[in-house]
Amino acid sequence: MALLLFEKLKKISKTFPNKPGVYFWRDKKGNPLYIGRAGSLKRRIANYFTSRVDERIREMTLSTTSLDYETTDTLLEAIVLEANLIKQHWPKYNILEKDGKSFMYMVVTDEEFPRLLMVRGRELQKYETGKIKTLGIFGPYLSFYLLRKSLEIVRRIFPYSNCHPGQPRACFHYQIGLCPGVCVGAIDAKTYRNNIRNIILFFRGDKKRLLAKLKKENPEAILALKQVQDTALLADSDVLLRGSRLTSRRIEGYDISHSGGKEPVGSMVVFENGEADSSQYRLFKIRGASPFPKGRGPLSGEGFASSDDLAMLEEVLTRRLRHVEWPMPDIVFVDGGPNQVRRAVAVLTRHNLHVPVVGLGKGGKHAASAYITDKLVVANSKKIGKELIIASKNLFQEVRNEAHRFAIGFQRKRAKKGFLR
Numbered sequence: 001m002a003l004l005l006f007e008k009l010k011k012i013s014k015t016f017p018n019k020p021g022v023y024f025w026r027d028k029k030g031n032p033l034y035i036g037r038a039g040s041l042k043r044r045i046a047n048y049f050t051s052r053v054d055e056r057i058r059e060m061t062l063s064t065t066s067l068d069y070e071t072t073d074t075l076l077e078a079i080v081l082e083a084n085l086i087k088q089h090w091p092k093y094n095i096l097e098k099d100g101k102s103f104m105y106m107v108v109t110d111e112e113f114p115r116l117l118m119v120r121g122r123e124l125q126k127y128e129t130g131k132i133k134t135l136g137i138f139g140p141y142l143s144f145y146l147l148r149k150s151l152e153i154v155r156r157i158f159p160y161s162n163c164h165p166g167q168p169r170a171c172f173h174y175q176i177g178l179c180p181g182v183c184v185g186a187i188d189a190k191t192y193r194n195n196i197r198n199i200i201l202f203f204r205g206d207k208k209r210l211l212a213k214l215k216k217e218n219p220e221a222i223l224a225l226k227q228v229q230d231t232a233l234l235a236d237s238d239v240l241l242r243g244s245r246l247t248s249r250r251i252e253g254y255d256i257s258h259s260g261g262k263e264p265v266g267s268m269v270v271f272e273n274g275e276a277d278s279s280q281y282r283l284f285k286i287r288g289a290s291p292f293p294k295g296r297g298p299l300s301g302e303g304f305a306s307s308d309d310l311a312m313l314e315e316v317l318t319r320r321l322r323h324v325e326w327p328m329p330d331i332v333f334v335d336g337g338p339n340q341v342r343r344a345v346a347v348l349t350r351h352n353l354h355v356p357v358v359g360l361g362k363g364g365k366h367a368a369s370a371y372i373t374d375k376l377v378v379a380n381s382k383k384i385g386k387e388l389i390i391a392s393k394n395l396f397q398e399v400r401n402e403a404h405r406f407a408i409g410f411q412r413k414r415a416k417k418g419f420l421r
Helices: 002-013 041-049 055-063 075-089 144-157 189-204 207-217 219-226 231-235 306-321 338-350 367-373 383-391 393-413
Strands: 021-026 032-038 066-071 104-109 116-120 134-141 250-259 262-272 282-285 331-335 357-361 375-379
Touching (some): 002 041, 002 066, 021 075, 032 041, 032 055, 075 144, 075 189, 116 144, 134 144, 134 189, 144 189, 207 219, 250 306, 250 393, 262 306, 331 393, 338 375, 375 383
Parallel strands (some): 250 331, 331 357
Antiparallel strands (some): 021 032, 250 262, 262 282, 357 375
């Protein structure tokens, strides 16, 4: 009987469209057991019917009697719809192994110039009780990374401020066009609050009212909403699928740094489920390689020697892998291109660790063009995993930047010896 039902669900899954939206696993009473979202409903739901799924998914499929879906125009809309539906139904498998205190929420403060805050469930009480007045609380969202990326996209369409009036200078976001200028008095409270109402309508999922309002006030924003496409949102995959190799729970990122050819160090940063965890960062003082070969150096005009760069990377990875007490990575990231990736793969292979290795080489000098010009290199990954990695380019840029920042920070502040391994 269970096998027949499984085959029935698998057959239904093949009818799902290649469009963004949310999907529902339902019990015999029609109640949602799990609600998920996807950039492609067809590809996402197919992942549940592979041999790589974990016990939680198998348990859920045995409890399921029907599957259905609801399409949206964009993945961003699917994320918002998913959060609203989870809040309405609180499905069993969405909250399994995750208490309400660890979900993320977006809070709109009730001030003259309202701000948008990202708040964890454990901090939500002061807003829910009215101790701090709000215009709305939206969520739950499954991760900090996912909510932050969603707000970044919304902010491009509806700029908002988290600064305060009367600041001595314009905030950074005003300078790049994402803040309407509360800090410098460039917008009045009435106009600003009207813009905030647009954001509230969007996160409520009230698209019909929002479009009608924008048609009168700002038709260009309607076009912007229709054209929202940001593959970085794909980096945060469904909670139930995180246990498989299709997605990453732990990314370790590595960078090599030195100060004028002296005191070379390697940095290791850790991202878990898309979020940096600085408590697991480590620095390695390079012992067996020099950043410059004999007769060459920063004054010779020849720059950094790639062969020595690779030797230092190999040393850092080798020493890291000796720490068997640390959790093993699901993905290893190295700052660099094909040469660095190949060397990292060789080291991991010698230690019987077979995980995807990702490299990111800079293709341009201007930060604004980095997303387009940076080049991803992926090794040790099957097709589906590689597609997810490529779709998560923004995430790996964050890993690269954080690894570089951590290494440079050591050079500047002379970090405590306790960090060195």
